[in-house]
Amino acid sequence: MNYNRRRERERARRRKRAIITLAVAILILVPVIILVINTFKGCSGPVKDNRKNGTSSMQSQTVSESSDNGALMPAGTSEDSDTAELSSKQSSEPSSEPSSEPSSEPSSEPSESPATLKDKIAHYVSSEKDEVIRLVNPFNPLEEDFDPEVTELKNGKKFSVIAAAKLDEMIADCNKVCGSDALWAQSTFRPYRTQKKLYENEVDKWLGKGYSQEKAEETAATIVLPAGTSEHNTGLACDFNTITESFGKTKMYKWLIEHCAEYGFVERYPKDKQDITNIIWEPWHYRYVGEEVAREMTENDWCLEEYHYYKGL
Numbered sequence: 001m002n003y004n005r006r007r008e009r010e011r012a013r014r015r016k017r018a019i020i021t022l023a024v025a026i027l028i029l030v031p032v033i034i035l036v037i038n039t040f041k042g043c044s045g046p047v048k049d050n051r052k053n054g055t056s057s058m059q060s061q062t063v064s065e066s067s068d069n070g071a072l073m074p075a076g077t078s079e080d081s082d083t084a085e086l087s088s089k090q091s092s093e094p095s096s097e098p099s100s101e102p103s104s105e106p107s108s109e110p111s112e113s114p115a116t117l118k119d120k121i122a123h124y125v126s127s128e129k130d131e132v133i134r135l136v137n138p139f140n141p142l143e144e145d146f147d148p149e150v151t152e153l154k155n156g157k158k159f160s161v162i163a164a165a166k167l168d169e170m171i172a173d174c175n176k177v178c179g180s181d182a183l184w185a186q187s188t189f190r191p192y193r194t195q196k197k198l199y200e201n202e203v204d205k206w207l208g209k210g211y212s213q214e215k216a217e218e219t220a221a222t223i224v225l226p227a228g229t230s231e232h233n234t235g236l237a238c239d240f241n242t243i244t245e246s247f248g249k250t251k252m253y254k255w256l257i258e259h260c261a262e263y264g265f266v267e268r269y270p271k272d273k274q275d276i277t278n279i280i281w282e283p284w285h286y287r288y289v290g291e292e293v294a295r296e297m298t299e300n301d302w303c304l305e306e307y308h309y310y311k312g313l
């Protein structure tokens with residue numbers, strides 16, 4: 001009996017010890033586990049946040065179809081991307097929404113940081129409706145009934161009656177220096193309805209891939225500009241030769257940069273203005289704005305967004 005009782009007491013002691021050991025272990029392990037979890041959270045948290053901020057602050061990014069180095073171009077899309085071949089694109093963010101409010105008065109805050117000012121100019125809503133200098137971009141779309149009077153260029157392509165003769169003259173003069181047919185008008189006037197069709201076809205393509213209407217429209221807008229937001233709808237924009245950056249290395253490009261203002265044209269999407277135009281460098285795309293404005297823009301190194309902003313139009 002005594003022996004049995006001793007054994008029982010011994011067992012009870014062991015159980016007690018085991019329970020105490022377990023309790024101590026739990027007391028020690030739980031805070032350690034919590035600490036470890038928190039440490040991991042601390043590492044992954046900001047990464048997730050950064051990613052989120054990165055995409056939300058980024059506008060749709062495209063890779064230039066002609067960029068040999070494969071480097072991402074700054075935020076922007078190609079104005080001519082419906083004709084250009086895009087190799088890839090990033091971000092599910094759509095091109096930013098047109099802002100409903102015009103930006104505040106130009107140069108009112110001298111202390112403004114350059115990034116803020118550029119952003120303000122990029123989103124500027126102009127009230128100037130004069131056809132020749134009209135600002136056309138996603139924040140300044142043309143009306144659906146915008147229907148410019150067009151005529152045929154020497155090569156049969158359609159261009160606004162306002163500037164067709166000037167364009168033919170500029171091409172002829174460039175070719176006197178660069179060689180016969182060195183420079184030629186490739187893509188010119190694109191009516192509103194054609195642009196609309198191109199955009200709708202692109203939306204349909206993404207709907208067919210299972211995208212929601214909203215997502216399909218967002219994605220399509222990074223590839224084809226919605227109707228009324230392409231300069232080609234004005235009949236005053238011309239793409240020369242090949243829609244690749246390599247055009248920027250040709251003697252025709254050099255000649256155009258030196259002389260296009262004399263004919264009333266400007267390089268519409270310069271390399272150093274991509275963060276304002278939100279369009280990749282398009283050395284092939286020229287816009288007629290009239291000689292006086294072209295000269296003023298060139299002298300001040302302004303793109304059309306800057307011209308409208310600084311002139312308070």
Ligand SMILES: [Zn+2]
Pocket residue numbers: 079080187232237238239285286
């Ligand atoms: Zn173009």
